[in-house]
Amino acid sequence: MFAVGLTGGIGSGKTTVADLFAARGASIVDTDLIAHRITAPGGLAMPAIAQAFGPDYVAADGSLDRAKMRVLVFSDDDAKRRLEAITHPLIRAETERETRDARGAYVMHVVPLLVESGNWKGRVNRVLVVDCxxxxxxxxxxxxxxFAREQVEAIIARQASRDARLAAADDVIVNDHVPRDALAAHVDALHQRYLAYAAAAK
Incomplete structure (x- = not known):
């Protein structure tokens, strides 16, 4: 199936744009939503996370204590690698399952760290960056x-730079104080283009 990788920095408006594509019939596979699902109460990743990090990182309801884990992985690269070793294979497996089940004309993978991951660009036909x-x-x-400004700046500093994302882009949607109707019009134009690409790829 023809696949688009949608990415952008934190706060760029990826979800807003993905929702607009979904309303037009694209199948959305959101890796962030999958990550939340596998770390929710009873989630696939929770037994391994509890074993690797201990009960302090499990909230009372059995989900991942995100605030506590965020502090840890931002200060400890080894902890970040251990968490990713647990979550990334599960996210990939769930992504592949949802892609197989997709029924839209094309599939759009929403991947916040698409540029950083190194392997996503080879798994999609086009990369769409939401930029601001x-x-x-x-x-x-x-x-x-x-969040405090310092927290947000720290998150942004650990993501790919704006220039790196734009360099990886096949298509760009600017979402910087753009009126909703203008954003929707841009999505409309790209959706028609992706439909044509998907039809040609069959």
């Missing part, structure tokens, strides 16, 4: 998540 200014990212995430 870093100042806009910071403002949005502070408002949405209640």
């Amino acid at each position: 200014a870093v100042a806009t990212q910071i403002e949005r995430v502070m408002r949405r998540n209640g």
Whole structure:
């Protein structure tokens, strides 16, 4: 199936854009949603996380204590690698399952760390980057998540740079104080293009 990889920095508006594509019939496979699902109460990753990191990183409801784990992996690269060794294979397996089950004209993989991962670019036909200014990212995430500016800046610093994402892009949607109807019009145009690519690929 023809596949588009949708990415962008934190706070760029990936979910908003993905929702617009979904409304037009694209099958959305969101790796962030999968990551949340496997670390929810009873999630596939939770037994291994509890064993590797101990009960301190498991919330009372049996889910991953995200706030505590976020602090740990931002200060300890080894802990980050251990967490990823547990979660990444499960995310990949679930991504492949959802892709097999997709019924849209094409599938759109929403992958926040597509550029950083190194292997995603070879798994999709086109890369779509949702782009905005870093100042806009910071403002949005502070408002949405209640994070301090320093927290957001630290997250952005660990992601690919804006220039690196744009260099990897086949298509770009600018989502920087763009009116909703203008954003929808851009999605409409790309959706028609992707439908044509998908038809040609059959």
